[in-house]
Amino acid sequence: MRDPRVLVDGRGLVESPRWHLGRWYVSDWSAGEVLAVTPDGEVEVAARVDSLPLCTAWHPEGRMLIVSSREGKVLALERDGSLTTYADLGKPGWNDVVVDGRGNCYVNGAGFDPMSGEEFRPGGIVLVRPTGAVVEVAADVAFPNGMAVTPDNGTLIVADSYRHELVAFDIGADGVLSARRTWADLGDGTPDGICIDAEGAVWYADVPHRVCARVAEGGAVLERVEVDRGAFACALGGPDGRTLCVVTAEWRGMSELVGPGSGQVLTVDVDVPGAGWP
Template sequence: MPTAEQLTEPIAEHGEGPVWDDDGGRLLAVDLEQGDLLAVSPQGDVRTRHIDDVLACVRPRREGGWVLAARRQFAVVSSIEELLAGREEPQMLPPLWDDPDLRFNEGGCDPQGRFFCGSMAYGGSAKGGQPVGALWRLDGDGSARVALGGLTIPNGLGWSPDGQRAYHVDSPSGEIALLHVAPETGEVLDREPWVRLSDALGDAADGADGATGVPDGLVVDAEGGVWVAVYGAGVVLRFDASGALSERVDIGVPAVTACTLGGTGEGEAGTRGGSVLYVTTSTQGVDLAAHPGSGAVFVLPVEVAALPPLRYDG
């Protein structure tokens, strides 16, 4: 089983939402409940900008700039570089709810340029662990609506290379599901199980402390493989397009939150002709004496090529 290497020092209380910034040649991620944007170079240098009391997800826009999901509202910026330098402030869109127990979580764009992002209850709130979350859809005109309700901890979301299949995680379900999304309208027509971690791994889905690992963030590669971070088990798993387990990567810390693929591909020093797997991790609920690397970004060169992140058309 390959083992990822620690790229950075611990840089986040709860690292999440990694995405490759092609133009900047770097990884972008978030320290979710601190509301910080993290920009990480391939050498492990880090720049940080505080955005809000929560920053859940960041994705590129088709015409340049980025779309963000803060605590309860979307936002857009024209330049990550200007944002990091303090010369630009996010343009916040209207709040979508008033409930203080809810916040945004992970998301991603579809091939048509709509930005989907999940909402959930804070774990320590009165609604924590209840199915009060939703998958929100931000259309190109800036309007937002609930695309799918009844979720608990909506997490990773990604599309197949041909744009025909959407993979989605609601973590407590223990599975990666298929979302059937109407391409013309963005309406979610159905959600069905695709891979259950317990079926794929059995007892190997459990972490060393006995806690059951659950699926968290995911990314889809150029061959249609789905890489999923398994929170609590300290691993990232790859399932091929048929749903068969094809690779298991040991991260070395238990709270593995999300993953993405990036880098310049074949020929880059340190790669094996493919791309680089980037993995974010968390310190929350972790014995830091036993796992001092928690909160760092981890990396592993892999043989499969990355897909460029889908972009928001707004």
């Protein structure tokens, strides 16, 4: 057991933590803001996008990609602070995003709007190639959430929250996914955001169980970091890659989402550094 430290307090539904060039980047879905946070907790607004969900990834060529779910687009944050269209996904309703070391961008989405009372339909994953072309590469992921790519660019791991498992796919030379399999059966665990470490284990955040758990392939639990509210996502970073950033908030259900001002950014030291993407 490890005790986390509060880096940022008083936010809304915080998600999508990423480490880049000495700062943490997190999305406050309630405010429609992407925040840049120093290791000392100083906060700056890096971008404003009216979208919920609002997830981000860093492209290897240096730009931040932002999924504007409501517009059905992937946006790029340019060096002058402007936002341009990186890819048009053709419809709204997208969730998480990860970009591998070759510039392949994977975006997932549920097959229904859980906030509107629509009938359940499974979701899927699309690939945005470096050319901007969009290709569907996976279907029948019940509720896709966090995604991570192994450091060899060979495997995409996806959190399926509704099926309580981590799903893996082989990544082909063309970015297309194949060889789908259950990477870890989590029992009653409900994975949201995830990240990979240098020993090949996955950390996953779990909202209803208020925990971040580190699991091996197959599902054996190696470590746990307990928090006092819902854990939405986690990422490894910091100067030596051994800081686990966890974003949390008081979960109140789909109708209300989170308690106002309950969002926090936490950090905790771990032994094994991060690897792969994000």
